[in-house]
Amino acid sequence: xxxxxxxxxxxxxxxxxxxxxxxxxxxxxxxxxxxxxxxxxxxxxxxxxxxxxxxxxxxxxxxxxxxxxxxxxxxxxxxxxxxxxxxxxxxxxxxxxxxxxxxxxxxxxxxxxxxxxxxxxxxxxxxxxxxxxxxxxxxxxxxxxxxxxxxxxxxxxxxxxxxxxxxxxxxxxxxxxxxxxxxxxxxxxxxxxxxxxxxxxxxxxxxxxx
Amino acid sequence: xxxxxxxxxxxxxxxxxxxxxxxxxxxxxxxxxxxxxxxxxxxxxxxxxxxxxxxxxxxxxxxxxxxxxxxxxxxxxxxxxxxxxxxxxxxxxxxxxxxxxxxxxxxxxxxxxxxxxxxxxxxxxxxxxxxxxxxxxxxxxxxxxxxxxxxxxxxxxxxxxxxxxxxxxxxxxxxxxxxxxxxxxxxxxxxxxxxxxxxxxxxxxxxxxx
Numbered sequence: 001x002x003x004x005x006x007x008x009x010x011x012x013x014x015x016x017x018x019x020x021x022x023x024x025x026x027x028x029x030x031x032x033x034x035x036x037x038x039x040x041x042x043x044x045x046x047x048x049x050x051x052x053x054x055x056x057x058x059x060x061x062x063x064x065x066x067x068x069x070x071x072x073x074x075x076x077x078x079x080x081x082x083x084x085x086x087x088x089x090x091x092x093x094x095x096x097x098x099x100x101x102x103x104x105x106x107x108x109x110x111x112x113x114x115x116x117x118x119x120x121x122x123x124x125x126x127x128x129x130x131x132x133x134x135x136x137x138x139x140x141x142x143x144x145x146x147x148x149x150x151x152x153x154x155x156x157x158x159x160x161x162x163x164x165x166x167x168x169x170x171x172x173x174x175x176x177x178x179x180x181x182x183x184x185x186x187x188x189x190x191x192x193x194x195x196x197x198x199x200x201x202x203x204x205x206x207x208x209x210x
Numbered sequence: 211x212x213x214x215x216x217x218x219x220x221x222x223x224x225x226x227x228x229x230x231x232x233x234x235x236x237x238x239x240x241x242x243x244x245x246x247x248x249x250x251x252x253x254x255x256x257x258x259x260x261x262x263x264x265x266x267x268x269x270x271x272x273x274x275x276x277x278x279x280x281x282x283x284x285x286x287x288x289x290x291x292x293x294x295x296x297x298x299x300x301x302x303x304x305x306x307x308x309x310x311x312x313x314x315x316x317x318x319x320x321x322x323x324x325x326x327x328x329x330x331x332x333x334x335x336x337x338x339x340x341x342x343x344x345x346x347x348x349x350x351x352x353x354x355x356x357x358x359x360x361x362x363x364x365x366x367x368x369x370x371x372x373x374x375x376x377x378x379x380x381x382x383x384x385x386x387x388x389x390x391x392x393x394x395x396x397x398x399x400x401x402x403x404x405x406x407x408x409x410x411x412x413x414x415x416x417x418x419x420x
Contacts, residue, residue, distance in 0.1 A: 004416075006409070013408045017387055021364070041389040041400075077412055085407070096306035097403060104387070104404050108411055147411045154231070171414025173407055177227055177314070179251040187413035189406055190251075193307060194314050196399055197295070197383055198223045199216070201318055201357045202287055203397035204381025206214075 004053075009077070011050055014040045016073045023066050032063035078107040086145045086169075088133065088160050089152035090115040090125055093175060097149060098126040110149065112139060116156075133160070140167035147171040154178040161188075214263075219287070221260055224250040226283045233276050242273035288317040296350060296379075298343065298370050299361035300325040300335055303385060307359060308336040322353060326366075343370070350377035357381040364388040371398075 018039040022028060033051075034044040042050070051057070051064065056072040058064035087094055087110050098110050113128040114136055115121055121132045131139055140148070148169050150157050157176035164172060165186055174180050177192040228249040232238060243261075244254040252260070261267070261274065266282040268274035297304055297320050308320050323338040324346055325331055331342045341349055350358070350373075358379050360367055367386035374382060375396055384390050387402040 006413070009409055009412055010405060013405045013412075014389060017402070017405065018389075021388070038391070039389065041391075077408065083411060085411070092306040092309045096302040099302045101403055101407065105408060108407060147407070147414045149407070169414070170417065171410040173410045178231075179224060179228075179249065181248070181251075185417055187410060187417070189410050191401065191406060192227075193311055195220060195223045195227065196401060197311065197318060197357070197359070198287065198315060199219055200381040200383045200397060200399050201293060201295070202219055202223075203216070204357045204379070207380065207395055207397070 008050055008053070011040065011042050011046065012054065012073055013077060014042075015047070015050070016070065016077070019066055019070050019073075023070065028066065030058075030063045030065055031069075033058065036064070074107075080107070083108050083147070084111040084143065084145060085109065085147050085149065086112045086114065086140060086143075086164075087128070087149040087151060088114045088136065088164075089150060089156075089176075090117070090120045090130060091151060094149075094151035095126055097151060097175075098128060102127060108147075112143060112145065114139075133163075136160070136163050137167040140164060140169060145169060147173070150174045150176055150180075152176055218260060218263070221250065221252050221256065222264065222283060223287060224252075225257070225260070226280065226287070229276055229280050229283070233280065238276065240268075240273045240275055241279075243268065246274070284317075290317070293318050293357070294321040294353065294355060295319065295357050295359065296322045296324065296353075296355045297338070297359040297361060298324040298346065298374075299363075299366075299386075300327070300330045300340060301361060304359075304361035305336055307361060307385075308338060312337060318357075320359065322349060322355065324349075343373075346370070346373050347377040350374060350379060355379060358383075360384045360386055360390075362386055 015036055033047040037044040037047045054072055054076040056069055085108055102109055111128055113125055113130045114133045116133045121130050123130050148164050150160055152160055154176045157178055161180045165182055171187045174188055174190050177194050179190055180188050182188055225246055243257040247254040247257045264282055264286040266279055295318055312319055321338055323335055323340045324343045326343045331340050333340050358374050360370055362370055364386045367388055371390045375392055381397045384398055384400050387404050389400055390398050392398055
């Protein structure tokens with residue numbers, strides 16, 4: 001398997017976001033690397049290298065063909081038809097994430113959700129079927145779910161992560177304000193808002209040149 | 211001014227999160243670097259280097275004194291008494307962020323919020339006073355707000371960012387799924403969930419060793 005860096009994957013996913021927007025908004029069929037670069041926070045040279053790596057080349061006269069490039073990126077990032085994700089923790093943040101996320105990604109959808117509050121389970125919440133966390137392991141395993149989002153309080157997050165890993169989950173997006181400890185081979189993104197906002201506020205005041 | 215990397219600031223903020231939790235939960239007064247490391251996803255050597263840099267040293271026999279260390283980190287990260295933040299975009303995500311965030315950070319609070327929907331302005335929303343975005347520049351400037359959170363749709367995000375920068379904002383946490391373009395000296399964190407979740411899903415399937 002080709003080893004490819006996180007930053008590069010993030011850039012390629014960003015290119016797709018920009019291309020999808022352009023494809024919808026404009027009548028343009030082609031885009032140049034410098035245009036894609038200026039819309040996605042990369043350099044034109046980086047854009048060309050990244051797209052060459054996924055096997056797509058543009059023409060010097062017309063640039064990249066938008067629809068063809070979108071297909072190449074899709075084949076590279078998420079070649080499978082659809083992927084169903086799980087979310088654990090149906091508080092305000094969990095519900096907002098489901099509402100916000102579903103329908104916006106071309107291939108991913110949050111379908112199965114969990115909570116430990118009996119009033120929130122065995123229902124349809126924001127279009128998703130909700131279950132009790134006691135059934136987490138069994139349902140995740142039976143549905144072959146690979147990726148999950150954690151939006152439970154920090155006191156419960158590690159235990160939920162352990163159960164997810166045990167059930168076969170390989171990728172976790174963690175919004176709880178703790179650093180999860182997981183075995184090697186499991187991919188975790190910690191997205192604690194408090195840390196992030198404290199960091200932004202720090203750099204707003206201490207204007208280091210990056 | 212000392213130039214300090216983003217990663218280091220993020221680690222120091224994470225140490226504080228871990229220390230605050232330990233300070234609340236346990237009767238312990240001291241912590242060793244390896245304990246702080248294992249709870250915050252850093253190496254013990256990194257912890258020691260980071261804390262030395264902010265001018266705090268532990269004792270080989272007892273480790274670091276938790277309350278003293280918390281004070282040193284606070285003096286370094288946010289020496290000011292309180293900081294008031296603004297949020298623009300009172301959809302589900304914006305409200306969830308306010309609810310989730312306020313009360314959780316020691317120094318930061320979202321106080322002033324904006325929307326372009328007349329039904330959502332001149333009210334108290336999740337404890338914050340809400341205003342129309344047409345008054346964004348004036349209110350941000352009059353209140354000396356340094357840091358703002360953007361939760362508007364992507365079609366409006368760049369214009370909001372331009373106005374914020376114009377009004378003197380130096381740090382932006384952007385949840386809209388576009389890469390903002392800002393002048394040099396302005397710090398932006400793009401935290402688009404769609405990109406993040408697509409990335410987690412990619413690495414869940416393509417298990418690169420990092």
